[in-house]
Amino acid sequence: MQFTINTGTSAFAVIRSVAVNCSGAVVGSGAVISSGAVIGSGAVVRGGAVIGSGAVIDTSAVVWSGAVVGSGAVISSGAVIGSGAVVRGGAVIGSGAVICSGAVIGSGAVICSGAVVWSGAVIGSGAVIWSGAVIGSGAVIDTSAVVWSGAVIGSGAVIRSGAVIRGGAVIDRGAVVRSGAVIGSGAVICSGAVIRSGAVIGSDAVVGSGAVVGSGAVVGSGAVIGSGAVIGSDAVVGSGAVVGSGVLVWSGAVVWSGAVVRSGVLVWSGAVVWSGAVVGSGAVIDSGVVVWSGAVVGRGAVVRSVAVIGSGAVIGSGAVVGSGAVVGSGAVVWSGAVVWSGAVVWSGAVVGSGTVIGSGAVVRVVQSSGVVQLLGMVQLSGVVCLFGVVQWSGVVQWSGMVQLSGVVCLFGVVQWSGVVLSSGVVQS
Numbered sequence: 001m002q003f004t005i006n007t008g009t010s011a012f013a014v015i016r017s018v019a020v021n022c023s024g025a026v027v028g029s030g031a032v033i034s035s036g037a038v039i040g041s042g043a044v045v046r047g048g049a050v051i052g053s054g055a056v057i058d059t060s061a062v063v064w065s066g067a068v069v070g071s072g073a074v075i076s077s078g079a080v081i082g083s084g085a086v087v088r089g090g091a092v093i094g095s096g097a098v099i100c101s102g103a104v105i106g107s108g109a110v111i112c113s114g115a116v117v118w119s120g121a122v123i124g125s126g127a128v129i130w131s132g133a134v135i136g137s138g139a140v141i142d143t144s145a146v147v148w149s150g151a152v153i154g155s156g157a158v159i160r161s162g163a164v165i166r167g168g169a170v171i172d173r174g175a176v177v178r179s180g181a182v183i184g185s186g187a188v189i190c191s192g193a194v195i196r197s198g199a200v201i202g203s204d205a206v207v208g209s210g211a212v213v214g215s216g217a218v219v220g221s222g223a224v225i226g227s228g229a230v231i232g233s234d235a236v237v238g239s240g241a242v243v244g245s246g247v248l249v250w251s252g253a254v255v256w257s258g259a260v261v262r263s264g265v266l267v268w269s270g271a272v273v274w275s276g277a278v279v280g281s282g283a284v285i286d287s288g289v290v291v292w293s294g295a296v297v298g299r300g301a302v303v304r305s306v307a308v309i310g311s312g313a314v315i316g317s318g319a320v321v322g323s324g325a326v327v328g329s330g331a332v333v334w335s336g337a338v339v340w341s342g343a344v345v346w347s348g349a350v351v352g353s354g355t356v357i358g359s360g361a362v363v364r365v366v367q368s369s370g371v372v373q374l375l376g377m378v379q380l381s382g383v384v385c386l387f388g389v390v391q392w393s394g395v396v397q398w399s400g401m402v403q404l405s406g407v408v409c410l411f412g413v414v415q416w417s418g419v420v421l422s423s424g425v426v427q428s
Contacts (some may be wrong), residue, residue: 025057028065040077049081052089070107082119094131106143124161136173154191166203184221202239220257238275250287268305280317298335310347322359 025039028047033039037051040059045051049063052071057063059077067081070089075081079093082101087093091105094113099105103117106125117123117135124143129135133147136155141147143161151165154173159165164182172191177183181195184203189195192210199213202221209227213219217231220239225231229243232250237243238257247261250269255261261279268287273279277291280299288306291297295309298317303309307321310328316335321327325339328347333339337351340359345351349363357363 034071046083058095064101076113088125100137112149118155130167142179148185160197172209178215190227196233208245214251226263232269244281262299274311286323292329304341316353 024042026044027033027039028045030047031045032050033045034051034053036054038056039045040057040061042060043057044062045057046063046065048065050068051057051063052069052073054072055069056074058075061075061077061079063069063075063081064083066084069075069081069087072090073087074092076093076095078096080098081087082099082103084101085099085103087099087105088107090108092110093099094111094115096114097111098116099111100117100119102120104122105111106123106127108125109123109127111117111123111129112131114131115129115133117129118137120138121135123129123141124145126144127141128146129141130147130149132150134152135141136153136157138156139153140158141153142159145159145161145163147153147159147165148167150168152170153159154171154175156174157171158176159171160177160179162180163177165171165177166183166185168186169183170188171177171183172189174191175189175193177189177195178197180197181199183189183195183201184205186204187201188206190207190209193207194212195201196213196215198216201207201213201219202223204221205219205223207213207219207225208229211225211227211229213225213231214233214235216234219225219231219237220241222240223237224242225237226243226245226247228245229247231237232253234252235249236254237249238255238259240258241255242260243249243255244261244263246263247265249255249267252269253267254272255267256273256275258275259273259277261267261273262281264282265279265285267273267285270287271285271289273285273291274293276293277295279285279291279297280301282300283297284302285291286303286305289303291309292311294312297303297309297315298319300317301315301319303315303321304323306323307325309315310331312330313327314332315321315327316333316337318336319333320338321333322339322341322343324341325343327333327339327345330347331345331349333345333351334353336353337355339345339351339357342359343357343361345357345363351357351363
């Protein structure tokens with residue numbers, strides 16, 4: 001059974017039996033109101049709209065022409081459903097919310113009061129959009145995702161199932177937040193960035209354009225990830241840390257709070273850059289390396305696997321620290337110097353520019369540029385080696401030794417404190 005009511009136009013609306021059309025409501029020509037639907041006082045249903053059975057169009061709500069409101073859906077007072085929009089069965093649109101033309105609201109989804117869903121956006125089944133949130137045109141909010149109050153989702157952005165976008169966060173155009181990821185309050189995910197499944201982005205953090213944060217990774221509050229950077233699976237970037245453009249922080253690596261990793265750096269799996277450390281542009285921090293608090297690794301320097309750079313130490317631009325080598329706290333390895341595998345540079349020691357420290361050597365001294373020391377060299381405190389010194393494996397030098405330029409020491413030499421060797425001396 002059905003009946004028609006004249007709407008004052010040339011066509012007729014269709015209102016099915018048991019529908020309730022309250023006083024002051026306006027139903028346009030060609031609209032279909034299914035059985036059991038309720039059209040509240042002052043509500044407006046424009047021509048060609050379809051209201052499903054048991055749906056509620058509350059006081060002063062507006063459903064524009066061609067829109068479809070599914071069975072049992074609720075359009076609360078003052079809400080607006082744009083032309084051609086679809087609100088599927090059981091969805092709830094809160095007071096004053098706006099669903100723009102062509103948007104689709106999935107079954108059981110909740111759009112809270114004052115939220116805005118722009119044209120062409122898709123809100124999946126069971127998703128929740130809290131008060132005052134804005135969903136941009138063409139954006140996709142997948143099944144059971146949650147967008148908190150005041151968050152902004154840009155045009156074409158994608159929020160996958162179960163992801164949570166906290167209050168005031170901004171997901172820019174074309175960014176993707178995958179299943180189960182959490183974006184903290186006030187965080188900004190810039191255009192084209194990808195946050196993979198289960199990752200956590202802390203409050204007020206910034207992830208730059210085109211950057212990728214891997215599955216299970218954690219980016220702390222206030223941290224900055226530069227454009228095009230890649231944070232690997234299960235990696236950690238601490239609060240307030242800065243990771244520059246194009247940086248690669250591989251799976252399981254850690255960049256702690258307040259550390260700065262400048263553009264183009266490679267931080268490999270399992271490496272740790274501690275709080276306040278600085279790694280210069282283009283440097284390589286190999287797997288398992290530890291760079292302690294306050295240390296500085298210069299531009300283009302290379303620190304090989306499982307080496308340790310002590311707190312406050314300085315590794316100059318282009319220097320190389322080999323696998324398993326140790327550079328102690330406050331030590332300085334100047335630009336272009338090479339400390340080979342397993343060598344030890346003690347706290348406070350200085351290795352000059354271009355100096356080569358061989359595998360397994362131990363340095364507790366000040367060395368000027370151009371010194372070359374090969375395997376097994378041991379120098380104790382107070383030794384000073386100047387330009388051009390060459391020392392072979394097995395040399396031992398005690399405190400107070402001074403060697404000038406051009407000295408050559410061959411295998412097995414032992415030198416005691418107070419010895420001074422002038423240029424051109426050869427010891428075998």
